[in-house]
Amino acid sequence: MTVIQRMIPVSKHKIKCPYTMTPTRVVIHNTANDASAENEVAYMSHNNAETSFHYAVDDKEIIQAIPENRNAWHAGDGNGTGNREGIAIEICYSKSGGAWFEAAEQNAAELTASIMARYGWELDRVTKHQDYSGKYCPHRTLDLGWDRFKKMVDMALHKVISDTTQDISLARGNSYHVKLTSFAKPSFTVGNGSVMKTFTGRQSGNEYIFGITATGKCGESTGVYTNDEKLFSVTII
Ligand SMILES: [Zn+2]
Secondary structure (H helix, E strand, C coil): CCEEECCCCHHHHHHHCCCECCCCEEEEEECCCCCCHHHHHHHHHHCCCCCCCCEEECCCCEEECCCCCECCCCCCCCCCHHHHHEEEEEECCCCCCCHHHHHHHHHHHHHHHHHHHHHCCCHHHEEECHHHHCCCCCHHHHHHCHHHHHHHHHHHHHCCEECCCCCEEECCCCEEEEEEECCCCCCCEECCCCCEEEEEEEEECCEEEEEEEECCCCCCEEEEEECCEEEEEEEEC
């Protein structure tokens, strides 16, 4: 997931993001428009309205326009927590909906998960425009189901990509490293702890290194799991 930065000029800060901010939440919006993220950001950046957002997301791109340590004007609550503590994410193509909107929503769920992981936030930090001003926004996300969107965020947060997916064999006493990539720290376990012992290696950003050591007898095997899902089997040779 790549975030493209098209930051608004500093000369516009006094209109679009006048205050420094320590963010405490994400505020989800729908654009109620059919423009791309690039066009939404260009429009917002070039006009002089006190309306702004941090990110616009479409089916292909995530574009950041305002740094997360400055406020934006989007939640309709004046100097309330939405405007002064919220990271605003606009999901594009909500007017007509369809496949482009659905892909944009998925990208927004992944962006939200990545922000949560950076700040160590739980799902209660995922809020919507409606929470602050009563406006029916994010309109299409609400039509399709707010709890459904939060589930998408939770899935994105805990999705794990493993560098090992094929069954392996390991000589008795030897160790093997597995690299897992995930926004949130994944669990790492084996089915039978007398066959394999697990250990935890270094973490770098979203990459977590775990390991297994073959401590059982030749011919024994067990499954290796992350977040209760099986990754592969390992057999001692
Ligand atoms: Zn909104």
